Amino acid sequence: MRFSEPVRMAEDDGGPVWARSKRRRGGPPVVGFIITLLALFGALTAVLGIKERSVAEGGAMIDGWITAGWEQIKDITxxxxxxxxxxxxxxxxxxxxxxxxxxxxxxxxxxxxQSE
Structure with a gap:
């Protein structure tokens, strides 16, 4: 069976259909970065919650760090x-x-x- 030229060009992007990967690899790097930051923040919260024996006290410790950093930024600016x-x-x-x-x-x- 012969296909028209546009159909052959559309199929020319990755080889035969059976050899193509089913999943798209990767993704937007920003999304991966945000997910990584959220995972690290969650792990930090869990570890501090265990260390301080209370999630509220662990959160208060994180709030203290954020406040100290914010004050330094305000001082610098x-x-x-x-x-x-x-x-x-x-x-x-x-x-x-x-x-x-x-x-x-x-x-x-x-x-x-004027004098001249």
């Missing part, structure tokens, strides 16, 4: 905000002095042109 404010102030001062110097130069140039 706060320092970045302060440094940015200082840099902006210095840039504004430099712009003011450059503008004043430019104004003085323009005034002097105008006086020189």
């Amino acid at each position: 706060g320092q970045a905000d302060e440094a940015t404010d200082e840099a902006l102030t210095e840039a504004a001062d430099a712009a003011d002095s450059a503008g004043a110097a430019l104004g003085e130069g323009a005034d002097e140039a105008a006086r020189t042109l």
Whole structure:
């Protein structure tokens, strides 16, 4: 039996039907990463629940870690905000002095042109 050209091209993507894999291997890497993180979080919760003899106390320990990390992030970004404010102030001062110097130069140039 002869098939038309489009049918042969459609079948040309992986060899014969009996040699093709039934399952698609892999998947989106983001989904696998999220599942891995959730599994690790679940295992950590279970281990801390056993260690602290209470899931609530294990969760409180995790909450403490998250709070400490969040405070460090806020401190780091706060320092970045302060440094940015200082840099902006210095840039504004430099712009003011450059503008004043430019104004003085323009005034002097105008006086020189008028005297000629």
